[in-house]
Amino acid sequence: MDEPLDSVDRRSFLQLLGTGLLVTVAAPEGWAQGAPVRTRILLNEDGTVSAFSGKVEEGQGPRAELTQAAAEELRLPVERVLLVMADTDLVPDDGMTAGSRTTPANVPEMRRAAASARELLVAYAARQWNVEAAALEVQGGVITGPSGRRLTYADLAKAREAVASLGEAIRPDVTLTPVGGWKTLGQPTLRGNARDMVTGAHRFPSDVVRPGMLYGRVLRPSAFGATLESVDLKPAQAMADVVAVRDGSFVGVAAKTSRGAGQALEAVASTASWKEAPPPVSNQNLFEHLRAHARRNEARTEQKGSTAAALAQAVHVLAESYQVAFIQHAPMEPRAAVAEWTGDRLTVWAGCDGPFRAQQHLCEELKIPRERVHVIVPDMGGGFGGKHTAEAAVEAARLARAAGKPVQVRWTREEEFTWAYCRPAALVECRGGLDAQGRLVAWEFTSINPGGAAVSTPYAVANLAVSSVETDSPLRQGSYRCLGATANNFARESFMDELAAAAGADPLEFRLAHLQNPRLAAVLERAAKEFGWAARRRQVSAERGVGLACGTEKNSVVAACAEVRVDRAKGLLQVTEICEAFEAGPVLNPAGLVSQVQGCIVMALGGALSEELEFKDGRMLNPRFSRYRVPRFRDVPKIDVHLLDNREIPSAGGGETPIIAAAPAITNAVFAATGVRLRSMPLRGDALGKA
Amino acid sequence: MTVRFSVNGSERSVSTDTERKLLEVLREELQLTGTKYGCGEGQCGACTVLVDGAPARSCLLPVGAVAGKSVTTIEGLARGEELHPVQQAFLDEGALQCGYCTPGMILEAAALLKNQPEPTDEEVAAGMNGHLCRCNGYVKMVKAIRRAAATTRGERRG
Numbered sequence: 001m002d003e004p005l006d007s008v009d010r011r012s013f014l015q016l017l018g019t020g021l022l023v024t025v026a027a028p029e030g031w032a033q034g035a036p037v038r039t040r041i042l043l044n045e046d047g048t049v050s051a052f053s054g055k056v057e058e059g060q061g062p063r064a065e066l067t068q069a070a071a072e073e074l075r076l077p078v079e080r081v082l083l084v085m086a087d088t089d090l091v092p093d094d095g096m097t098a099g100s101r102t103t104p105a106n107v108p109e110m111r112r113a114a115a116s117a118r119e120l121l122v123a124y125a126a127r128q129w130n131v132e133a134a135a136l137e138v139q140g141g142v143i144t145g146p147s148g149r150r151l152t153y154a155d156l157a158k159a160r161e162a163v164a165s166l167g168e169a170i171r172p173d174v175t176l177t178p179v180g181g182w183k184t185l186g187q188p189t190l191r192g193n194a195r196d197m198v199t200g201a202h203r204f205p206s207d208v209v210r211p212g213m214l215y216g217r218v219l220r221p222s223a224f225g226a227t228l229e230s231v232d233l234k235p236a237q238a239m240a241d242v243v244a245v246r247d248g249s250f251v252g253v254a255a256k257t258s259r260g261a262g263q264a265l266e267a268v269a270s271t272a273s274w275k276e277a278p279p280p281v282s283n284q285n286l287f288e289h290l291r292a293h294a295r296r297n298e299a300r301t302e303q304k305g306s307t308a309a310a311l312a313q314a315v316h317v318l319a320e321s322y323q324v325a326f327i328q329h330a331p332m333e334p335r336a337a338v339a340e341w342t343g344d345r346l347t348v349w350a351g352c353d354g355p356f357r358a359q360q361h362l363c364e365e366l367k368i369p370r371e372r373v374h375v376i377v378p379d380m381g382g383g384f385g386g387k388h389t390a391e392a393a394v395e396a397a398r399l400a401r402a403a404g405k406p407v408q409v410r411w412t413r414e415e416e417f418t419w420a421y422c423r424p425a426a427l428v429e430c431r432g433g434l435d436a437q438g439r440l441v442a443w444e445f446t447s448i449n450p451g452g453a454a455v456s457t458p459y460a461v462a463n464l465a466v467s468s469v470e471t472d473s474p475l476r477q478g479s480y481r482c483l484g485a486t487a488n489n490f491a492r493e494s495f496m497d498e499l500a501a502a503a504g505a506d507p508l509e510f511r512l513a514h515l516q517n518p519r520l521a522a523v524l525e526r527a528a529k530e531f532g533w534a535a536r537r538r539q540v541s542a543e544r545g546v547g548l549a550c551g552t553e554k555n556s557v558v559a560a561c562a563e564v565r566v567d568r569a570k571g572l573l574q575v576t577e578i579c580e581a582f583e584a585g586p587v588l589n590p591a592g593l594v595s596q597v598q599g600c601i602v603m604a605l606g607g608a609l610s611e612e613l614e615f616k617d618g619r620m621l622n623p624r625f626s627r628y629r630v631p632r633f634r635d636v637p638k639i640d641v642h643l644l645d646n647r648e649i650p651s652a653g654g655g656e657t658p659i660i661a662a663a664p665a666i667t668n669a670v671f672a673a674t675g676v677r678l679r680s681m682p683l684r685g686d687a688l689g690k691a
Numbered sequence: 692m693t694v695r696f697s698v699n700g701s702e703r704s705v706s707t708d709t710e711r712k713l714l715e716v717l718r719e720e721l722q723l724t725g726t727k728y729g730c731g732e733g734q735c736g737a738c739t740v741l742v743d744g745a746p747a748r749s750c751l752l753p754v755g756a757v758a759g760k761s762v763t764t765i766e767g768l769a770r771g772e773e774l775h776p777v778q779q780a781f782l783d784e785g786a787l788q789c790g791y792c793t794p795g796m797i798l799e800a801a802a803l804l805k806n807q808p809e810p811t812d813e814e815v816a817a818g819m820n821g822h823l824c825r826c827n828g829y830v831k832m833v834k835a836i837r838r839a840a841a842t843t844r845g846e847r848r849g
Contacts, residue, residue: 059789059826190785197790198778200725200765204791207724215719257719259711332729332737332791332825381727381791382825413730591785598828599788625734625823633816636829 034169037120039092040113041070041166043157047141048080049117051110054094055102056086056353057379058331058387060655061592062102063191068589069107072177072184073114075138076153083192086355086377096354096388098479100554100653103588107651108176115174117166124162125151179586179647188591193379204381205351206336210406213338214243215258216399217265218409219251220419222274223618224475232271236264244268245402254399254407278618281474287323290427293472294448302456305463307431310442314433316502317442322491323680324426324450325612326475328417330630333381335420336410339396345372346400350393351380358390365394366401384603385479386420417623421478422613426450426487430495438503440514445492449473450484454553454660457492459514475615481600482656485553486607486663490681493549493664497671507548507668508533517552519583523644524550524559527581530642531561537672543567544576545673549664555652556584560601560661563637564669566688568676573685575605575637575666582658583644585651590643593654597641600658605637606630608663609682696757698723699767709755713747714738716754717764725765725794729823736822739795740764746802765794768801776846777801780839781832788826796822800836809840 042050051070057063063083071078084090086097094106118138125143126133128151137144141153156162179186196202203209219231228249236244236253242264243254251272253264281289311317337350346368352358355375362373375393392409400407411419426449433442443464447455452468468484480486500510508528515521528534528548536546543566550559563577578601587593610629614621622628667678676688695704698721705720717723717740726749729737733748740749741763768775777800780786787793796819803810803818810818815836816829824832 057789059791061788188785190782194782194785194787194790195774197787197793198765198774198781198797199769200723200794202790203724204727206728207718209722209724257711258715259708330825332735332789332823333727380789382789384825410728413732413735595785595788595827595831598830599826600828602828603825624732625730626732630823630825631829632821632823633819633829633833636816639828639830 035092036167037113037117037170038166040110040170041074041117043153043163044082045154045157047152047154048082049074049076049153050082050084051114052084052091053106053110054086054091054355055106056097056355056377057191058097058353058381058383061191061589061596062097062106063193063379064189064592065103065107065588066110067192068184068187068189069110070114072182073111074118074141076141078184078189078192080141085379088355088359088373088375093356096357098353098385098388100656103584103651103653104555107588111176112172112174113170115176116168116171119171119174120165120168121153121156121162124156124159124165185588186586186590189589190591203378204333205338205349205378206333206381206408206410208338208349208378208408210338210340213406213408214254214256214399214403215261216252216254216396216407216409217261218395219265219268219272220415222272223276223278225278225618226274226276229273229275231268231273233268235267235271239264239267243399243403245399247398250398252395252399254403276618279474282616283325283612283614284616286425286474287427289474290425290448290471294469295471296446296467296469299446299467299469300452301465301467303465307442307444307463307465310463311431311433314441315436316434317431318495318498318502319431320495320498320679321427321429322494324487324490325681326422326425326477327607327611328420328422328613328628329384329386329480330416330628331382331384331386334411334413334416335387335392336408337390337392337396338406338408339393339400340406341400344368345374346397347374347376348393348397349376349378350390351387352377352390352393353383353388358393361390362393362397366397384481385483388479389421413625414623417613417628418620421476423480424450424473424477424484426484428487428491430491432495432499434499434503438505438510440499447484447488447491450487453483454485454488454551458517458520458552459496459511460516461514475613481603482553482659485551485657485660486604489549489551489660490663490667493551493661494667494677494679497547497664497668498677506537511550517557519646520550520552520557520559523557523581523583524548526642526644527559527561527579530581530640531579533561536563540672542673545669545671547665547668547670547672549661549668551657551660553657553660556582556654556657558582558657558661560665562662562665562669564666564673566670566673566685568674568688571686571689573609573670573683573688575609577638577640578662578665579640579642580658580661581642581644582654583646584654584657585649586647587643587645588651593643594641596655597643597658598639600655601639601662602631602636604659604662605635607681608666612682694754694758696759697761699763705754707754710753712750713740713752713754713757713762714749717749723764723766727791727794729792734823735792736795736799737792739798739822741798741802744802744805746799763798765798768797775801776842777804777836777839780835780842784831784835784838786827786831786835792822792824796824796832800839804836804840804843808844810837812837
């Protein structure tokens with residue numbers, strides 16, 4: 001999810017002519033500076049307010065947060081804010097939903113829009129009543145003036161001049177409600193459509209049904225990198241009600257039922273001839289491959305002092321490397337889209353993180369201008385950084401054009417595991433030196449492949465050389481929840497633990513002695529206190545260990561303590577407890593944030609203990625849940641979450657960073673119990689028996 | 692072939708290949724899209740429905756196997772506007788995030804509570820272990836199911 005926001009460019013936005021009439025017009029470049037209030041806030045005659053955001057809801061919580069943001073500044077209960085999201089005809093382009101940016105960037109923008117709207121409406125009322133705006137109060141969507149005068153938002157929605165005033169620009173310097181005065185932000189809030197989730201009424205992207213819609217399937221290569229030599233569509237085309245199409249390397253079918261489409265696809269696949277050139281890399285020799293192809297001379301580096309000189313003088317020198325396997329996001333809803341052509345205009349309902357990026361992608365692939373492409377992203381079934389691309393949208397659009405009917409494409413779980421991009425594998429090489437007092441004097445950290453997230457160390461050290469190195473990835477890789485930060489933090493926090501052991505220091509004391517970031521120290525101390533670190537560290541046995549780790553990324557800080565139970569003879573490694581403290585500035589939605597932290601911890605357990613994509617000869621060997629194990633109910637340890645509500649800084653996003661602390665805390669706990677250091681994720685209990 | 696079965700209390704007949712999976716028939720013939728595809732191998736529970744009151748994985752079940760039987764999907768669980776106690780408890784605990792696994796979870800939990808009206812946390816986890824969620828840490832779901840158990844007991848006494 002680490003990607004910059006899309007640059008501002010030409011896009012459509014809402015313009016209100018008179019009252020209630022919506023038209024879409026092309027906006028000049030750079031309009032986001034001083035965009036009209038009504039691009040985000042519109043009054044409805046029933047007293048509700050519509051708010052508009054280009055962000056996507058996929059379970060991470062922006063619908064609740066953005067609704068709270070608008071409600072707070074409009075002085076409305078959340079029930080009266082109707083949030084419209086991710087529809088290219090209706091909302092501003094807010095870029096990708098990525099990088100934990102909604103909280104620090106889009107929530108403040110929504111607040112500025114709503115506060116600007118409130119001020120404009122108050123100014124209108126003041127003009128009507130010929131009083132000072134400062135004399136008016138707004139509460140519950142009612143503006144109250146001297147001698148009991150009242151104007152409701154419903155009244156204002158019918159007042160042409162009031163509505164027209166929302167054409168004024170959003171004021172960048174508008175006064176926002178201070179944290180101490182929050183009534184709606186800071187309160188536990190459910191997404192507005194939660195009831196539709198428990199009744200089954202909500203239509204996810206894969207649930208969209210259009211009149212006459214067909215179900216589509218796409219022919220996938222026989223192996224990674226295989227090219228299509230020939231294929232015969234006739235057997236499929238001979239089947240009743242089947243459309244089969246080839247367009248270059250794209251081959252797909254559509255039928256009245258999914259079963260019919262599956263049968264047609266089998267008929268096509270049986271005629272296909274592929275030229276395979278599978279890469280000689282498998283998950284067995286992956287890390288040798290990553291190391292061999294590392295482009296070290298192109299690395300992005302950070303340097304201070306001289307590590308060579310410091311290592312030469314150090315009393316203890318340690319050198320270790322750490323590995324992290326490729327894993328998949330495996331959102332519960334695979335990627336899906338429905339495409340419908342009306343004349344030369346295309347409408348697509350798609351599960352993806354960037355409606356405007358999908359629109360652009362569709363324009364390029366289908367060679368049609370942007371104003372003829374309408375993308376809607378219904379609240380979708382999970383993403384975790386895995387749905388930045390919109391493959392299913394393009395596939396559905398191609399098939400729909402060929403069929404002359406709406407077509408749905410929903411990837412199978414096997415397609416999702418095999419053809420969606422995965423989280424990068426990682427190889428991280430560490431070297432460190434300690435002086436006679438056990439202080440860290442040299443730090444070399446070379447991170448190959450996962451990317452630069454959290455590659456910098458938060459620990460004080462006079463001599464360092466940190467680099468993020470690219471290499472040749474045998475699998476299609478891309479964004480993921482906190483992306484490379486998990487691998488980099490796993491390596492760093494494991495290695496810090498090894499250094500602490502070499503220094504004969506307590507892992508907590510060793511970290512605190514070197515930490516420069518007071519926020520990080522605060523969460524570490526909080527987690528340790530809640531967990532009972534000092535006492536439990538003394539009770540460590542060969543069967544039961546405790547460990548801790550911390551980290552920072554995306555302007556938030558996290559620390560975790562873990563307890564593990566191990567049985568070396570049986571190769572058993574079980575996590576029995578995770579206690580995590582997290583701080584991301586003022587908490588906007590405590591219920592949502594607790595869910596996100598708990599969810600991060602459990603997702604982290606998957607990568608830490610069991611998840612690994614196995615591949616060989618250009619084929620995925622375990623592309624299904626029966627062979628790729630993600631955490632289940634019974635895998636959940638005791639989980640204890642502590643949120644620190646730091647009101648001194650702006651709010652940061654909370655959906656990613658809480659994932660980075662669990663794995664190193666676990667491996668450190670295993671070491672505490674057994675003296676065996678597991679340096680490869682997933683951490684395997686059977687490796688303990690052999691050690 | 693025509694397959695007749697009851698869905699959410701209504702008698703339905705569907706002309707279809709009897710080997711076609713119930714999941715597909717519910718979604719594509721009856722437009723009951725609350726039942727979700729997640730894996731196609733009975734591993735994730737997103738497609739769970741109740742067949743004569745017992746949870747079944749509709750992605751594996753040929754529609755012919757439910758002929759003459761009674762199927763309950765998520766759309767049929769509430770009584771009008773009144774949510775089933777498990778649905779209400781998932782809302783009250785905020786035990787959902789993206790919501791895609793939610794229908795299957797709720798149906799399984801409703802069946803679980805019929806057989807085990809006072810489950811412990813461990814019994815809930817064991818009963819729900821066939822259901823995957825990727826957003827949430829399962830903690831709130833366990834709480835929600837135990838909350839539903841408590842409200843159901845309260846209703847029975849009351």
